Amino acid sequence: MSTKVYTETHQLSDPVAERAPLVLGGLDFHDVTEMVARPVEDKIQPLWVVAFLGALTLLGVYGISVVWLVWEGTGIWGLNNPVDWGWAIVNFVFWVGIGHAGTLISAILFLFRQKWRTGINRAAEAMTLFAVACALSFPTIHVGRIWLLPWVFPIPNQMWAWPNFRSPLLWDVFAVSIYGTVSLLFWYTGLIPDLATMRDRAKGKIARFAYGFFALGWRGSHRHWINYESAYGILAGLSTPLVLSVHTIVSFDFAVSQIPGWHTTIFPPYFVAGAVFSGFAMVLTLMIPARVIFQMTELITIRHIENMAKIILLTGSLVGYAYAMEFFIAWYSGNPYEQFAFVNRMFGPYWWAYWIMISCNVITPQMFWVKKFRTTPIIVFVLSIFVNIGMWFERFVITITLSADYLPSSWGYYRPTIWDLGCLIGSFGLFFTLFLLFLKFLPMVAIAEVKSVMPQANPHWDGYHHDDHGHDGGDHDTHDEEAA
Amino acid sequence: MSSAATSTTAQPYGLLAEFDNPAELYHACEKVRDEGYQKWDAHTPFPVHGLEDAMGAPRSKVPWVSLVFALFGGTIPAFALQSWVAVEASRQVISGKPMLSWQAFIPVTFEVSVLLGAIGALLGMLIFNRLPQLYHSLFHSERFERFSDDKFFISIESRDPKFDAEGTAAFLRALGSDHVELVED
Numbered sequence: 023m024s025t026k027v028y029t030e031t032h033q034l035s036d037p038v039a040e041r042a043p044l045v046l047g048g049l050d051f052h053d054v055t056e057m058v059a060r061p062v063e064d065k066i067q068p069l070w071v072v073a074f075l076g077a078l079t080l081l082g083v084y085g086i087s088v089v090w091l092v093w094e095g096t097g098i099w100g101l102n103n104p105v106d107w108g109w110a111i112v113n114f115v116f117w118v119g120i121g122h123a124g125t126l127i128s129a130i131l132f133l134f135r136q137k138w139r140t141g142i143n144r145a146a147e148a149m150t151l152f153a154v155a156c157a158l159s160f161p162t163i164h165v166g167r168i169w170l171l172p173w174v175f176p177i178p179n180q181m182w183a184w185p186n187f188r189s190p191l192l193w194d195v196f197a198v199s200i201y202g203t204v205s206l207l208f209w210y211t212g213l214i215p216d217l218a219t220m221r222d223r224a225k226g227k228i229a230r231f232a233y234g235f236f237a238l239g240w241r242g243s244h245r246h247w248i249n250y251e252s253a254y255g256i257l258a259g260l261s262t263p264l265v266l267s268v269h270t271i272v273s274f275d276f277a278v279s280q281i282p283g284w285h286t287t288i289f290p291p292y293f294v295a296g297a298v299f300s301g302f303a304m305v306l307t308l309m310i311p312a313r314v315i316f317q318m319t320e321l322i323t324i325r326h327i328e329n330m331a332k333i334i335l336l337t338g339s340l341v342g343y344a345y346a347m348e349f350f351i352a353w354y355s356g357n358p359y360e361q362f363a364f365v366n367r368m369f370g371p372y373w374w375a376y377w378i379m380i381s382c383n384v385i386t387p388q389m390f391w392v393k394k395f396r397t398t399p400i401i402v403f404v405l406s407i408f409v410n411i412g413m414w415f416e417r418f419v420i421t422i423t424l425s426a427d428y429l430p431s432s433w434g435y436y437r438p439t440i441w442d443l444g445c446l447i448g449s450f451g452l453f454f455t456l457f458l459l460f461l462k463f464l465p466m467v468a469i470a471e472v473k474s475v476m477p478q479a480n481p482h483w484d485g486y487h488h489d490d491h492g493h494d495g496g497d498h499d500t501h502d503e504e505a506a
Numbered sequence: 507m508s509s510a511a512t513s514t515t516a517q518p519y520g521l522l523a524e525f526d527n528p529a530e531l532y533h534a535c536e537k538v539r540d541e542g543y544q545k546w547d548a549h550t551p552f553p554v555h556g557l558e559d560a561m562g563a564p565r566s567k568v569p570w571v572s573l574v575f576a577l578f579g580g581t582i583p584a585f586a587l588q589s590w591v592a593v594e595a596s597r598q599v600i601s602g603k604p605m606l607s608w609q610a611f612i613p614v615t616f617e618v619s620v621l622l623g624a625i626g627a628l629l630g631m632l633i634f635n636r637l638p639q640l641y642h643s644l645f646h647s648e649r650f651e652r653f654s655d656d657k658f659f660i661s662i663e664s665r666d667p668k669f670d671a672e673g674t675a676a677f678l679r680a681l682g683s684d685h686v687e688l689v690e691d
Contacts, residue, residue, distance in 0.1 A: 051551060051656035176587060184596040187588040188603075188610040196617040204624045211628055215552070219654040238638035241645070242653040244548040244557050246635040251553050252566035253631035257624055260572075264620045271613055474552035481532035481554055 044138055044475050047320040051473050054321070058216075058465045058472075059223055061316045069315065070462060077454035084448020087441050088163055096166045098441040105424045105436040110164040111275075112417040113446055116300070117157035117453075118198060118272055119293075119413060122265055123301020124150025125205060128212070129261035132254075138329055140471040141322045144216075145312065146305045147209040148464075152456040153304070154202040156449045161194070163445070190274035197271040204264055208257045211250075214240050215470040269297045276420060283363035283423040286351065292344035296413060299337035299383070302330050303409035308457065310403040312466065321467050324397050331396040334409065338387025341416075345384065359428060366426055367419060371435055375419050382412020519643035519691040520545075520663040521674055522650060523683035528554045531658035534681040535560040538660060541677065545666040549650070549659040568630040575626025580619035585611055643691050650689075661689070 045054065091098055101108045124146040131139040162168060174195045176185055185192050217237035224230040240246070273293035276284040306327065313322040352364040367376045386408045395401045426433045460466070477483050525531040528550070535548055539562040548557060558565075588611040592598075597605060632638070644650050644661060653659050660683070662674055671688065678686045 055551075055655045176591070178595070182595065184591045186598065186600075187591060187614060188600055188607060190613075193613040193617075196614045200617045200621045203621060207624050207628050211631070215654065219551070222651040222654045234640060238632070239640045239642055240637070240654075241642055241650075242549040242551060242659075243635070244550060244554070244561060245563055246637070247550070247553040248558050248563055249566045249568050249631045249634045252568040253572075253627040256569060256572045256627040260620045260623050260627070264617070267613070267616060267620075271617075274613075470552040474555075479528055479552060479554065481528040481556065481560075483529065486527060486529035 042323065042325045043477070044141065044323070044325070045321060045472060046323055049320060049476075050478070051476070054472055054476070055219060055223075055469055057318060057321060058467045058469050059220060061461070062220065062463060062465060063223065063225075066462070070458065074455070074458045077451050077458055080447055080451025081455045082448075082451070083444050084451050087444035087448050088159075090441065091163055091166075091445075092168060096164065098439060099445075100436055100438040100442055102434050102436060104427060104432050104434045105422065107421055107424060108436060109418075109438055109442040109446060110160045112414065112421050113449055114157050114160035114164075115272055115293075115417045115420075116414050117153045117160070117449065118201075119269065119297035119300045119417075120304045121150040121153035121157065121201070121205070121301060122269060122294070122297035123305050124148070124153075125201075125208075125261050125265040126298050126301065127305070128208060129258040129265065132258040133262060137475040138326055140468055140475050141326050142305065142309060142330075142467075143471070144209075144212065144464075144468040145309060145460075145466045146301075147205065147212065148457065148460045148466075149304060149308060150205050150301075151202065151209060152453050152460075153301075154198065154205060155456065156453050158198060158202060159449065159452065160445075161198075190271060190278045193271045194275055197268045201264060201268045204257070204261055208261055210236075211254055211257060212468055212471070213464065214238060214250075215242070216465045216468060218242065219469055220465060266294055269293045281423060281427060282357070282359040283348075283352075283367070284420070286348065288344055288347055288351070292341065292348075295337045295340035295344065296383075296416060299334060299341055299387070300409060300413035302334050302337070303406040303413070306330055306334075306402055306406035307410060310399045310406070312461065314399075316461075316466065318467060321472060324399070327399055327402055328393075328396045331390045331402050334406070335387050335390040338383060338390075338409070342384040342387075345380070363423055363426070367423065370426065372419065372422050372425070375415050375422065379412050379415040379419050382408045383416060386412065517691060518664050518671070519646075519689045520661055520666075520669065521671070521678060522644065522647055522687050522689050523660045523662075523678035523681070524649055524685040525658040525660070525683055528557075528658060530682050531660065532557060532560050534660055534678075534683070537681050538662070541668070543662055543666050543668055545663040545669075547661050549644075549653040549661065551654055551656060551658075554658075567634060568627060571630030571633070572623045572626040575629070576619045576623030579626070580622035581615055584615045584618035588614060643689055647687060647689050649685060649687070664691075 047053075049057070099108055099110070124143075127139050127146040128143045128150075131143075162171060165171060165174075173179065174185060174192065176187075178184060214237060217233050218240035221230055221233035221237045224233055270290035270293065273289035277286060277289035279285065309322055310327065313319050349364050352360045355361075367373075386405050389395050389401075389405055395405070422436055425436055473479055478485060523534070525534060531548060531550065532554065535557060538546055539560065548554075548561060550557070585608075589606055589608065592607070592611075593605045599605075600607075603610075649657070650659060660678065660681075662669060662678070664671070668674070675686045675688070
C-alpha cells in the first residue's frame with residue numbers, strides 16, 4: 023500500500039460543481055507540509071533581509087517620532103483648534119479597518135463554510151494582529167501624557183474617579199483591546215497543530231524547543247481534535263459579532279458627537295463595510311507578492327485572488343452607496359449645517375482629498391466586474407493599492423470635517439507636520455517588521471486546515487475505494503477505470 | 507493495575523499502529539470501537555471529519571466552559587461594575603440622563619463577555635485535553651513524528667482492560683496497518 027494510490031484526476035475533481043480545486047498541482051499531504059514549512063526552514067533570503075532592514079528603518083522613524091512626541095507633547099503635530107483630531111485618529115481608524123479582513127476571513131468565512139479561506143486565513147489573521155497593534159499605538163500616543171494611560175482602565179484612582187462608561191471613547195478602549203486579544207487567542211489556537219508540525223520537523227535544538235513549547239505537546243489526538251474544533255468554532259462564533267461591533271464602536275467615536283457630517287446613523291454599517299473593503303485590499307497587497315516569492319501559487323490560487331476581488335467589489339459598492347446616501351440624507355434632512363458639511367467636502371478646501379477618496383474607493387473596485395481583471399494578479403495588486411490609499415483618505419476626509427463646523431469664526435485649515443508623517447510612515451514600519459518576522463518564523467499558511475479541505479482528506483473520497491484492503495468486495499476496479 | 511503487578515517497570519505505554527490515509531484509519535477506528543477498546547485514540551495531521559462517530563467518542567464539553575466564563579466572568583460583572591460606578595461610586599449627570607442609563611453599558615458588557623467567552627473556549631480546550639503536556643510516551647516513537655505530516659495513527663494503551671501485547675498487535679495488523687510498534691512508557 024503506498025500513499026499515492028490515487029490518480030491526478032481524483033485530485034482535481036471537486037465535489038462541488040466544476041469549481042477550480044483549492045489546492046492545485048496534484049499535491050499530497052506531505053507536499054503541502056513541505057511547501058509551507060520550507061520558507062521557514064530555509065536559510066534567510068537576501069530579499070527578506072533587505073525588506074526587513076527597510077521595515078526596521080521605518081520602525082526607527084516611528085520610534086524617534088514617538089519619543090519626540092512624548093518629550094514635547096502633541097503640539098508637534100499639526101493639530102489646531104477646530105481640528106483637535108488629526109492624523110492620529112485617521113491612522114487609528116485606518117489600521118483597525120485593515121484588521122477586519124483577517125477576522126472576516128478567519129471567522130465569518132469559517133461559519134459560512136467557505137473552504138477557500140484555509141489558503142489565506144493564517145496570514146490574514148497575522149495581518150489583523152499587527153494592524154491592531156499599529157492601531158492601538160495611535161490612541162496610546164495621542165493621549166499625550168502616556169504615563170496617565172491607566173486612567174482609561176476601570177481602576178479607581180486616588181480621587182476615586184472612574185472612567186465614564188457612557189463615552190464611546192471608553193467603549194473604544196474595550197472594543198479594540200479586546201478585539202486584539204481575541205484575535206491573538208484565535209490565531210494562536212489555529213497555530214497549535216502547525217507548531218506541532220514545525221516541532222516534528224525541526225532540526226535544531228532551539229527551534230525544536232521553541233516550537234515544541236508553544237505547540238503545548240500537541241499529538242494530533244482525535245479526542246483532542248474534538249475539543250479543539252469545538253473551541254475553534256466558538257472562537258469563530260464570538261469573533262464574528264466582535265469584529266462587527268469593533269468598527270461600529272469606532273464609528274460611534276464620530277457618530278455620537280454633535281458635529282455635522284458625523285452625527286449620522288449610517289456610520290456603523292458604512293464603517294464596517296469600509297473596514298472589510300480596506301482589509302481585503304491589504305490582504306491582497308501582502309499575499310500577491312508573497313505567494314510568488316514563497317512559491318505557494320498552488321495553495322494561494324487565482325481562485326483565492328478572484329474571490330477576494332469579488333468581496334472588494336461588493337464592499338466597495340457598499341461604500342460607494344454609503345457615500346451617496348450620506349449626501350442624500352444631508353439634503354433630505356433640510357439641515358443647512360449638514361448640507362454645508364457635505365458640499366464643503368466636495369468643493370471646499372479639501373476637495374482634492376475627497377476626489378482622491380472617490381476615485382480610489384468608488385471607481386477602482388468597479389473594475390472588478392471584469393473577470394480578466396479579477397484573475398490577473400498584477401492588476402489586482404495595483405488596484406488593491408489604490409483601495410488602501412483611498413481608504414486612508416476616507417478617514418482623512420471624515421476627520422477633517424472638523425475644520426469647518428457651526429461657527430465660521432472658528433474655522434481653520436489643518437496642515438500635517440513632518441511628525442505626523444513620521445508617525446504614519448513609522449506605523450507601516452511597525453506593521454511590516456512584525457509581518458516579516460511572522461513570515462520568517464511561522465508557517466504562513468494553515469497547514470492542517472489546508473490538508474483538511476483537500477479531497478483526499480475525506481475518508482469516503484472516491485479515490486480510496488481501490489485501497490480498501492479487500493473487505494468491501496471487488497467493485498473497486500470499476501472506480502479506478504472511471505477515474506482514469 | 508493488577509495484570510502489571512508482576513512487571514511494573516516493563517509495562518509499556520501501549521501499541522501504535524500506522525495507517526496511510528484517512529479512509530484506512532476511519533475503517534480501522536470503526537473496528538477498534540466495535541472490538542470494545544476503551545483507552546485508545548487516533549492521531550491525525552488534521553481533524554478527519556466524522557472520525558468521532560467511527561471512534562464512538564463523546565461530544566465536547568468546551569461550549570459549557572465558554573458559556574460559564576462569558577456569563578459569570580463577563581456579562582454579569584461587567585454590567586454590575588458599570589451600573590455600580592454610575593449609580594454609586596462616581597455619579598455624574600450627563601445630558602440629564604438617568605443614573606442607571608443601562609443602554610450605554612451594553613457595548614462594554616458585550617465586549618467583556620466576548621473576551622471571557624474566548625478565554626473560556628481556549629482554556630476549556632486545554633483543560634479537557636490535559637494540555638500543555640510537553641512530555642508524552644508516544645513521542646518515544648520516531649515514526650509518530652509523521653502524525654503532524656501525512657501519517658495516521660491509532661494508539662491503544664496498555665491500561666485498556668482488553669489490551670494484550672500480542673493479540674492487540676495482531677488485531678491492528680489485520681486492520682491494514684503496515685507498521686505496529688510497542689511504545690515504551
